[in-house]
Amino acid sequence: MINGILFRQRTGLPWRDLPACSGSWKTVHDRHRRWSADGTWERILRAVQADADTEGRIDWSMVSVDSTTCRAHQHAAGASTRAPKIPGRRRSPARHRSDEALGRSRTRPDHVGGDKAYSSRRNRRHLRRRHIKHTLPEPRDQRANRQRRGSQGGRPTGFDKTIYRRRNEVERTINRFKNFRAVATRFDKRA
Template sequence: MGRGDLTNDEWARLERHLPKSGQRGGRWASHRRVINGILFRERTGVPWRDLPERFGSWKTVYERHRRWSADGTWDRILRAVQAEADADGRIDWSMVSVDSTSCRAHQHAAGAHKKAPRVPKKRSTPRQHRPDEGLGRSRGGLTCKIHLAAEGGRRPLALLVTPGQWGDSPQLIPVLERIRVPRPVGGHPRTRPDHLGGDKAYSSRRNRRYLRRRQIKHTIPEPKDQRANRKRRGSKGGRPAGFDKEMYKRRNEVERTINRLKHFRAVATRYDKRAYVFHGTVTVAAIRLWLRT
């Protein structure tokens, strides 16, 4: 076992959620070696062609990662691992925080064709496919942004990839609607945290109305301009937003989750041209964080 490879305990918890061996003519007979190759690339950020020979053909490793990113296999594995953790009581639902982080795009991530890439016949376009490829241009060059919701144990519950210039506030609802932790014993998946935390960027009447409708308690500070505008309007401005200083101190948990995700160099710097492949890259990093505990 090499440095950064799956341990026996991690593999035992991951193996039962993988596609069955022998499918597609026995093409997927060496899951562990291939996944270790994917993790090596994520940890080091090397080009796919430079993978060490101990992981087998680099093209096999890349194609499996691309296919599982396209058909949603990585997303299903992440939810299965989360469901297992929830059944064991290892998810802290008492406080879920939302935040985002910008990732610089390498020059090799630019120049993707506008035409949709080739995918399995079952789907015309890959899951998580974006026509804009999740890239935006700013003074610093091409960037993308990862929006995520993290539970109290500093592990991602849901994530979303957008262009780097997109704001945080409009992405609060899409991120929360991606939280779906299945229940192994049956019933509807859990989609609602006990409490939600966020910084001033998420303060808007639309977001607060959405949270009240779903009966989600939240701690989001109100910016000075919004507070002044509310007071200026008098009784029409509505009541002041509640704010719990002690709960807000826990917002650092999502920032520490982002820090853990960016330990993977292929996440901190985007090398993938396609948005759906980069989404799969971030999802694999999230799966690894869940397996480590």
């Protein structure tokens, strides 16, 4: 069952075209939908992450954030009006994190890295309140505005290029996800 679901996610083929060795396509499809709706996949992910954290395989010294666009295939359009509305494109954040509900030892990283899209006062304030260091490059207009305000503009942000180079970890993770065709492009009309 799980191999059939993973095969479909990897190839992006229509559910009806699943190989016979996966079993009935309808059964595989229904199981995937049910597990998505009832949170089974989320619980599996959390359990795997909690095990990795317990074994010390999660690096809490640096967490990177980024987002990506997932396109909708032309056949994904035209869902029933009773179905939830799904935009043609959606942005989904990718980040490393561990499960809070399963008793992990850490609750926050030492450092957060992101690109200019995450460099807002609100994000920086949120991280400072939680005593989390951050490496978020300041866009030129924000830097100029801060300098124009003088002493009222706040402190210049320290920018560690060595730490910023590690941000490519999240880029590589997103690229690995997008090797799964059904993740990179939404083919289904349903959520």
